Amino acid sequence: MTKWVYRFGGGSAEGSAGMRELLGGKGANLAEMCNLALPVPPGFTITTAACTAYYANDGQLPGEVETQAKEALDHIAALVGGKFGERDNPLLVSVRSGARASMPGMMDTVLNLGLNDVTVEGLAERAGDARFAYDSYRRFIQMYANVVLEMDHDLFEAILEEYKEEKGYHLDTDLDAKDWIGITGQFKALVGSELGKPFPQDVNTQLWGAVNAVFGSWNTPRAITYRRLHSIPDDWGTAVNVQAMVFGNMGDTSATGVAFTRNPATGEKQLYGEFLINAQGEDVVAGIRTPHAITEEARKKANDKRYSLEAAMPQSFRELRAICDKLEAHYQDMQDLEFTVQDGKLWMLQTRNGKRTAEAALKIAVDMAAEGLIDKKEAVNRIEPASLDQLLHPTLDPDAPRDLIATGLPASPGAASGEISFTADDAEAKTAAGHDVILVRMETSPEDIHGMHAARGILTARGGMTSHAAVVARGMGTPCVSGAGALRIDADAKTMTAGGRVFTEGDIITIDGAAGEIMAGKVATRDPELSGDFATLMSWADEIRVMKVRANAETPEDARMARSFGAEGIGLCRTEHMFFEADRIVAVREMILSPDEAGRRKALDKLLPMQRRDFVQLFTIMSGLPVTIRLLDPPLHEFLPQTKKETARVAKVMGVEPAVLKARMLELEEYNPMLGHRGCRLAVTYPELAEMQARAIFEAALEVHENSGETVTPEVMVPLVATKAELDMIKGIIDKVAEEVHQEAGTQIEYSVGTMIELPRAALMAGKIAETAAFFSFGTNDLTQTTFGVSRDDAARFLNEYVQKGILEADPFVTLDVEGVGQLVQMGVERGRAARPGMKMGICGEHGGDPASITFCGKVGLDYVSCSPFRIPIARLAAAQCETGENTHSTA
């Protein structure tokens, strides 16, 4: 016989905290509290297996469930000394759902079940309080009708409000027993008229109606969507908890409340919570009455004149405090509790790991480790890496009023306010004049870099999470909202329209890059404060982790920032970013426009000293840490001017006819630049370009070595390789230049040549390519694009819909698609290392800063992840968590 029902109460339980899978979170913790001999009203849990059986059997529960539940109900009755459905001493129960992970969208709770027109009288007699009994009854009818019979909650509220208005009452406490009897009658009449049948008077009908409603709610569309979004398997199912009622609404010696063992906002070690006297659970959260503070300390701090639990019910308070300590010690985590005091006796109704802010999580983890409650590993494990963003960037003041005008994608975290600028030039000029600026563009391009640098925030109407704007903003640590499709931006007219409101240049807006929100006017922000706890936790993470963390950086500022955040090297220096700087873009364009190799070489000769200087700076800042430099990657047309005006200007500077420039631009134009003449294909057709870059790298390495004595070992990285032959050819060029520089300088140059694995073919052929490549860096941005056949610049149009419709669980450009793209990464690692044992491998796509993706990187055995400077702390933490096993915080 399958055991479908697990009992708890009376100082013991058949279940325990370890049986979360079978009993759900709530049931497992109720059992655990019983086992800890805490005062828990007796009850039982119908298992998640029953839920599975329910669905396997077309919404029918196995007969055994009913039998076992009936016996368990008798057991409860025996413990509390009442009987389910009997007039004289009626047993009342609560029915609650309880899945493995807490899950909104499902039926939650029915209280006071077992009341009917008969038992309510018995309850009134026994409690000696008719008001209490009918208050309970009306609550039951309303709750049951709402969650089981699916009637609108407001219909009941309307009756109550009308009644109070008629009678001139203000508070629910103004109503006496008679009033509630009348209301109860009206409620029952409403049910009858709405549903065409009376409110169920049979207590077993009530019970099984509620139980079936819980199981049925597992598959409501809202619940299904929630599961999809949070990767909760459909077959987990939910459990149902049936528990004897205790009453916080039995007069002034009764109360109900919620408590946290530590402050969930700040993390301070202090009992924290709220309660109400003479109330039932839902009153505390419903906002009809303002709950009181639990402790005297909190009361004083809030300058609340009303009594605290500590003052009003000192005995129950002491008990509660002791239980809090016991539970925290037992669960080794901050607990979120529900309790009820019935006629002076404290009962515990729930405990679970409490949700908390990032700040609190950090403090609690570090404090608990200091208290010896948990070890450092566990402390590291407790922090959701992504939550660090809240600690590293300005955030909106949660209390400040907001005038939301549109939403977009949360492209780069942080909040910022400023005047709208529609061009990069304007943004730069205004910033120079001392204004705060938000750069607003349809989309950004490399031409806008100077304006993006100047702006406090960036807002685009087009582009996804990995669009140019998003990637660059994240790299700079600048807040950015991208892909705000509802905005109409007219850069010529210098207007931005949102929901009919027109904003012009100089109007102030605020963006929240963590939430993807755009607000009119200035919204107060809070600057991040990094506590000592942060440094402590990060140092623990560093002790634990095996994977190295490097930065994607090319400017001296980024490199310095990266080091200050703890980067252990540069994993990706994108040399193209250097080409856009004002002092060299002309030479770059000269090179591109030259009709022959001789002309290109002349232009490259001009670029060489500048490029060398770039690398000297980087090598100097990174003082001996590894630096991976990627050869030029984007198609050359990206460097050409974008607008007519710009074209004319460039033509003038270069002394050519605009028509000539135009013709060359047309020649370079591509249908699909992402799949075009870029990456190592540039070096194959223009070897002189790779020669110049290699020379700049090696000469810089020598120069820094001479100046600082530091040994620089550059890692030269060839992008977009699809075949071994490409890499062979380009490595040949690099080796030749190294040999030349070596001859000229008389000093040996240490370096290695590796490649990006960013095309499916490269992953498939990794074994061959590894014969030539000294290292691999997985470029998962491009790899995701090609594996999915999706351009991240164009994805905004449909990818959101994909996530909304549940076709994709997450944007694969944000979190690595382990199932698909991950296969290719794994293949690349395995085949590469089979050919070259111990081969160094890393990741340098945007995924290198995404915790879930980092976990995958750890699993497949990468040596390092590389990400934008601002994500380095996140990556350090996530990398540490690869070693500490499953995250526990996400199921809290």
Added chain:
Amino acid sequence: MTKWVYRFGGGSAEGSAGMRELLGGKGANLAEMCNLALPVPPGFTITTAACTAYYANDGQLPGEVETQAKEALDHIAALVGGKFGERDNPLLVSVRSGARASMPGMMDTVLNLGLNDVTVEGLAERAGDARFAYDSYRRFIQMYANVVLEMDHDLFEAILEEYKEEKGYHLDTDLDAKDWIGITGQFKALVGSELGKPFPQDVNTQLWGAVNAVFGSWNTPRAITYRRLHSIPDDWGTAVNVQAMVFGNMGDTSATGVAFTRNPATGEKQLYGEFLINAQGEDVVAGIRTPHAITEEARKKANDKRYSLEAAMPQSFRELRAICDKLEAHYQDMQDLEFTVQDGKLWMLQTRNGKRTAEAALKIAVDMAAEGLIDKKEAVNRIEPASLDQLLHPTLDPDAPRDLIATGLPASPGAASGEISFTADDAEAKTAAGHDVILVRMETSPEDIHGMHAARGILTARGGMTSHAAVVARGMGTPCVSGAGALRIDADAKTMTAGGRVFTEGDIITIDGAAGEIMAGKVATRDPELSGDFATLMSWADEIRVMKVRANAETPEDARMARSFGAEGIGLCRTEHMFFEADRIVAVREMILSPDEAGRRKALDKLLPMQRRDFVQLFTIMSGLPVTIRLLDPPLHEFLPQTKKETARVAKVMGVEPAVLKARMLELEEYNPMLGHRGCRLAVTYPELAEMQARAIFEAALEVHENSGETVTPEVMVPLVATKAELDMIKGIIDKVAEEVHQEAGTQIEYSVGTMIELPRAALMAGKIAETAAFFSFGTNDLTQTTFGVSRDDAARFLNEYVQKGILEADPFVTLDVEGVGQLVQMGVERGRAARPGMKMGICGEHGGDPASITFCGKVGLDYVSCSPFRIPIARLAAAQCETGENTHSTA
């Protein structure tokens, strides 16, 4: 001891035809002829292994080679009764290279080796003919100086010409012994002055100089390039054949010639060849004297008054004819022979499978099978499938003069002449007026379809082998040259410039789509003539093959064409092509421009009957054969007008402001349309589109069934699937529509829903996707694009260079990249069939018509290939060859 040298001659040989790998083609066949007791001058072969050793050892041959060769040389001397380097009876030898596959670019032949100032006198005395001896000597000096000492051939010719002019001679035969002695002296002086050392008089120096030159020539740049282009491994190496000389230049009883056992141009069964009396081998091909016909029949046919071999040397002729019959029977293939008659005795110097035209190959294969020489399988195996193109399309008259102005890619076979038209409209109008037109465009777009249909040929300056122009042209069977980068096309000015020459509208040009050549003026063409042999061979192929062959077709014309070529169904009906037709493009644009679903549905309602009519036609023509219909694939912006003028016209027709149209077009614009909002992504965001198409398909199937009684089982194919969830959703739509149509009609609809596997992720996830898909069709065009990260529209800029530099062996859009993309195809097949045993799978990319790719398809177990109608015979043949094993013709 390694055996480096294999002897032959004197009626036996150490080698045989089966030892081609070790002895090279020539050496193996010489040995084989000896074993057949044919008259072959004795000699020996230094193996290809010696070549490998030579390169492994820095260009030094192992000492054993010399020892063994010396012994073999003595053996020759003993057989012919002379001695190498001895004055009185000097042994002379020829030295020839002989790789496994015949390979231009390598050192070919040195004749008369062993002559020096001393032995020449002995030869003169022994032959009683000083003229013959010095003629041989001067030939030797010139040949040796050219191929071994790398001197310019023309320097020697100049001396001879000057001499003849001085003396007033016309023919070489005018020169007597004295003359040749003088010439020989001048030749030696030339060598001395050019090289600074005398012509080698030591015969062993001569011999090893020649042998080393053969081995050295294996790695000349020309030879390396040739190998790369023909996929011949570098480590095969070449063999060297050293053979006793026989002399065709020993007076009027001597002769030399070449012969084919059948006519290599027509395939007719008749001995065919040329010869010269009193000449050495190179004279026949040098063109100094015009060779005579071998047979009387040929002589008469050519109306040649000069004697034939049959008439002049009847005994040798009879012997030769007998040998031809023997060799053909032995090798079971048409042979290409070299022979020499020395003083009335016939000697065989070479035999090999003869090269032949496609027409001849076909006739020979069918004839030989009829003669019982080979079986049907072998006959099928003998025809290079790609060569059928020559039989199916008009070709240029090989004798017509040509004025070549530029070259491009051989995008679609066939030759055509016509007047230049620069727009599709012009092309259509001119054709309607009775002119032949060549449509000349920078590139074509779907807007040009009507002009492409009208034109006799298509020429573009941009785009690769799988560009729009190329794909559409091949589909239509229209000749096309694409990517002719040297052309400057100015469509506005209506001029085309090539090499400084300007062509204007109406000028006549000719294109050869098989060769990729563009010529000024009209070049005569020959229409294809399909002999009965063609039908015979194709029927044999059909008997043998297992893989089905379907067509990529959507128009009734294409479908009919496909059936006439033997298609067994439609593997790919691209519904987008139907959307461009004049009667519906307006409704298509209306749909695209509608701001909401209601508007789109209205437009789709207009399209439904037209689309249904399309399918009724197709189903009717295909009468019960399977038809795979792909839902709309390209991004919607492809259907919008391309030019300003067009936009204005469309705006007017649709009654909207051009600005509105422009704005929507801008909104739909994509950076990388290939990776954009297309394929099944359209159906995910606009389900109503898929609904309309599904309805049209099912209603058409029912209609055709009612009208014809034929059961139509449409295969509905969903494009660009990356995840199972996409397919689930769209299959849901299709199934729902099927159910609706079923309800409306009261008749059950048989159909299946499958998907393209054209993204790496789809191949990786094939197991999952196969849970939903009833069939897979590998879309290897897109799969190649995404696996390589190369856009075929943009590839022309670098892909040619890749092939030229040997980075890629072949254009992966023409021949499937088995090594890389092939892995994904194989994965797709294996994982798909693991989930759904026996799952139907095919290929519908351009590769479906490429023989090498078809071989791969057969190997991985596809059920069918689908290709453009004109390639169906090729595919049928290639599919048959999958069953007959290795092709033999390619190594002939």
